Amino acid sequence: MSAVLATGLVSPDLAATFFEAQLACRTDPADLAADLVAGVAGIVVIDTRSAERYAAGHIPGAVSLPQREMSAERVRDLDPEAVYVCYCDGIGCNGSTRGAYQLARLGFRVKELIGGLHWWQQDGYPLALGTVPGVLVAEVECGC
Numbered sequence: 001m002s003a004v005l006a007t008g009l010v011s012p013d014l015a016a017t018f019f020e021a022q023l024a025c026r027t028d029p030a031d032l033a034a035d036l037v038a039g040v041a042g043i044v045v046i047d048t049r050s051a052e053r054y055a056a057g058h059i060p061g062a063v064s065l066p067q068r069e070m071s072a073e074r075v076r077d078l079d080p081e082a083v084y085v086c087y088c089d090g091i092g093c094n095g096s097t098r099g100a101y102q103l104a105r106l107g108f109r110v111k112e113l114i115g116g117l118h119w120w121q122q123d124g125y126p127l128a129l130g131t132v133p134g135v136l137v138a139e140v141e142c143g144c
Contacts, residue, residue, distance in 0.1 A: 025100075028114045029123045032085055036061050036136040044082045045113075048099035049089065057127035059087065059120055060134040067099035075106055083109045090118030 010018070035043050036059075045062040047054045054064040065074070067088075078084070084103050088095030093116060100110040113120070121127065128134030 025111060026114050027085060027111045029120045029125060032059075032113060032120075033123075033125050033136060042079075042082050044079070044084050046084050046086045046099060046103070047088075048086050048095040049093075049117075051131075053089075055129070055131050057117070057129055058133075059117065060126065060128040060136040062087070062128075063133055064131070065099070067095045067102060070099060070102040070106075072106055075103065075108070078103075078108060080108065083111060085111045085113055087113035087116045087120070090116040 032043075032045070036045070045059050046065045047058045047062045048065065048067040050066050050068075051064050054062075054066075058064070067086075084100075086096040086099040086103065088099070096112045096116055100112045103110045115122070117127075125136070
């Protein structure tokens, strides 16, 4: 018996629906970097880690909004038309999932960055340091 098939198999239509939903809820470092370099309006990157972790290194352009501090009061000044891309350390951290969930529950459009800061760095993209968001410059090669 196949270990792969032991848990069942869905129809191609159901699989397509599932993967379409995943793509609608997630993005990867290459796509995010391409949008940041191009200056695409309406994309806001949210670092869901602590302010201390943010200051130690974050995605250029990201703003610090720790998921543990997200509340209706704290996000009231966010642009309701923007798309918020949440990230944390990486696949071993669920801060980005929690942050995206909380923002979605508060009525915002969200995506989660696959692999978080770990995959961002693994793909060769730089970090900004300190409390200033910074900006991702055009010289960065996007592995798109």
